[in-house]
Amino acid sequence: xxxxxxxxxxxxxxxxxxxxxxxxxxxxxxxxxxxxxxxxxxxxxxxxxxxxxxxxxxxxxxxxxxxxxxxxxxxxxxxxxxxxxxxxxxxxxxxxxxxxxxxxxxxxxxxxxxxxxxxxxxxxxxxxxxxxxxxxxxxxxxxxxxxxxxxxxxxxxxxxxxxxxxxxxxxxxxxxxxxxxxxxxxxxxxxxxxxxxxxxxxxxxxxxxxxxxxxxxxxxxxxxxxxxxxxxxxxxxxxxxxxxxxxxxxxxxxx
Amino acid sequence: xxxxxxxxxxxxxxxxxxxxxxxxxxxxxxxxxxxxxxxxxxxxxxxxxxxxxxxxxxxxxxxxxxxxxxxxxxxxxxxxxxxxxxxxxxxxxxxxxxxxxxxxxxxxxxxxxxxxxxxxxxxxxxxxxxxxxxxxxxxxxxxxxxxxxxxxxxxxxxxxxxxxxxxxxxxxxxxxxxxxxxxxxxxxxxxxxxxxxxxxxxxxxxxxxxxxxxxxxxxxxxxxxxxxxxxxxxxxxxxxxxxxxxxxxxxxxxxxxxx
Numbered sequence: 001x002x003x004x005x006x007x008x009x010x011x012x013x014x015x016x017x018x019x020x021x022x023x024x025x026x027x028x029x030x031x032x033x034x035x036x037x038x039x040x041x042x043x044x045x046x047x048x049x050x051x052x053x054x055x056x057x058x059x060x061x062x063x064x065x066x067x068x069x070x071x072x073x074x075x076x077x078x079x080x081x082x083x084x085x086x087x088x089x090x091x092x093x094x095x096x097x098x099x100x101x102x103x104x105x106x107x108x109x110x111x112x113x114x115x116x117x118x119x120x121x122x123x124x125x126x127x128x129x130x131x132x133x134x135x136x137x138x139x140x141x142x143x144x145x146x147x148x149x150x151x152x153x154x155x156x157x158x159x160x161x162x163x164x165x166x167x168x169x170x171x172x173x174x175x176x177x178x179x180x181x182x183x184x185x186x187x188x189x190x191x192x193x194x195x196x197x198x199x200x201x202x203x204x205x206x207x208x209x210x211x212x213x214x215x216x217x218x219x220x221x222x223x224x225x226x227x228x229x230x231x232x233x234x235x236x237x238x239x240x241x242x243x244x245x246x247x248x249x250x251x252x253x254x255x
Numbered sequence: 256x257x258x259x260x261x262x263x264x265x266x267x268x269x270x271x272x273x274x275x276x277x278x279x280x281x282x283x284x285x286x287x288x289x290x291x292x293x294x295x296x297x298x299x300x301x302x303x304x305x306x307x308x309x310x311x312x313x314x315x316x317x318x319x320x321x322x323x324x325x326x327x328x329x330x331x332x333x334x335x336x337x338x339x340x341x342x343x344x345x346x347x348x349x350x351x352x353x354x355x356x357x358x359x360x361x362x363x364x365x366x367x368x369x370x371x372x373x374x375x376x377x378x379x380x381x382x383x384x385x386x387x388x389x390x391x392x393x394x395x396x397x398x399x400x401x402x403x404x405x406x407x408x409x410x411x412x413x414x415x416x417x418x419x420x421x422x423x424x425x426x427x428x429x430x431x432x433x434x435x436x437x438x439x440x441x442x443x444x445x446x447x448x449x450x451x452x453x454x455x456x457x458x459x460x461x462x463x464x465x466x467x468x469x470x471x472x473x474x475x476x477x478x479x480x481x482x483x484x485x486x487x488x489x490x491x492x493x494x495x496x497x498x499x500x501x502x503x504x505x506x507x508x509x510x511x512x513x514x
Contacts, residue, residue, distance in 0.1 A: 027433060030433060031433075034433075034436060034437060034440055035440075037440070037441070037456075038440035038441065038445075041441075041451075041453045041455075041456035042440075042441070042444075042445055042446055042451055042453070042456055042460070043300075043303070043445055043446055044451075044452045044453055045303075045306060045446065045450050045451065045452045046300070046302070046303050046306075048306060049302045049303060049305050049306060050305060051302075052302075173284070181291075184295040184299075185295070187299070188295070188299050189296075189299040189300050189302075189303075190299065190300070190302045190303075194302040195298065195299065195301075195302070196301060197298065198298065199295075199298025199299060199301075200298075
């Protein structure tokens with residue numbers, strides 16, 4: 001119960017900071033839109049490459065990647081806020097005041113989730129206005145957004161673990177770069193079967209590939225590997241929750 | 256007087272370079288990140304070379320132009336932020352009490368940016384050659400490419416300096432990053448303009464000057480000697496440089512007057 005109250009307080013404060021400060025909210029909203037416009041708009045001809053097979057079209061193909069990317073970076077951007085809280089000394093006071101500190105991590109996670117939901121709603125609206133075709137039914141789409149939500153949870157747990165260990169804004173690249181790499185070493189522009197060489201080898205073993213392909217299948221209405229994709233993301237979230245809680249203990253020890 | 260001016264420029268230019276080199280993040284990130292993007296795009300979009308009309312069968316060769324522009328963009332941000340820090344910390348105020356001439360500050364600062372831009376360009380070119388890209392324009396083309404990188408660094412560096420002098424805020428300079436990012440992404444960076452299918456995107460890429468900067472570098476790599484691409488690229492880079500330097504000089508004068 002006490003953890004819940006702490007989580008509520010931390011989430012409310014984080015969301016208040018984000019939504020009342022355009023310099024914090026706008027970049028996390030604009031970047032996915034830039035990527036969507038640049039990829040879906042500039043590269044639409046890629047669907048004519050021999051062997052490219054995605055009935056819903058290239059806009060839908062790219063939308064799934066950008067949706068998952070926005071989920072992951074929504075978590076990372078919230079991690080920046082945690083680092084900022086440590087730099088300003090607020091997090092230290094929070095650690096002293098909170099009767100249940102696990103609620104702090106939960107609060108940041110809830111904030112990341114709400115923040116991403118706003119981004120996802122705007123991104124979806126833009127994609128639909130741009131003429132994205134949706135082949136999946138309501139259940140498929142629900143599955144897609146839940147999948148992205150778990151990605152968001154995994155990302156905030158990763159970022160909060162880093163932020164609580166390093167406790168400085170300079171930790172930004174450490175939070176961001178691995179997420180960026182793991183996302184972009186997946187089949188971003190074309191399906192896995194059209195990748196060649198080292199990038200194919202990397203993408204084939206990259207767990208994000210399975211998540212991305214499952215997400216695309218859900219949007220297209222032809223679900224594939226949904227179970228393994230959920231298993232991968234939920235497993236990752238569980239492992240990273242241990243990482244985040246150990247980060248919290250590290251911050252407690254540091255005082 | 257001329258010797259004193261040269262001394263001022265050299266000292267301030269050296270300070271600009273040394274300060275950047277002492278911040279590894281400011282050196283490594285602009286060098287590594289564009290190469291990372293190149294690797295990702297070259298691997299992921301290699302299939303695009305199978306599109307009818309694609310100008311080369313190597314996407315690495317096609318995309319090698321991007322790091323040159325992207326690297327200059329990152330360097331611009333760093334240079335502008337450093338100059339803004341000089342304003343915020345009062346260094347510029349103290350400098351204005353010395354016999355230093357304002358133009359020496361600008362020249363020195365831009366000299367540092369250009370030096371680093373040149374180092375970046377050499378690294379990108381070396382990486383490109385190492386992964387098997389061959390310049391269709393030959394060794395002379397490599398020299399022209401480096402000269403172009405120099406002009407682009409100077410132009411973008413002057414833009415960063417202008418933003419810093421105008422606003423006096425590092426955050427404001429950093430705020431320019433998304434703007435440059437839009438220009439870069441809504442261009443012909445990943446696809447030749449004639450192969451862009453979406454009409455509004457093709458029009459935006461056509462009116463976007465960054466497309467011509469990228470196509471100038473790209474022409475030297477995959478086409479050979481393309482007078483139109485070179486003229487457009489150098490012309491636009493030159494125009495950006497002249498306008499940005501003029502704006503920066505005016506802003507510097509205003510800033511020193513305020514000081």
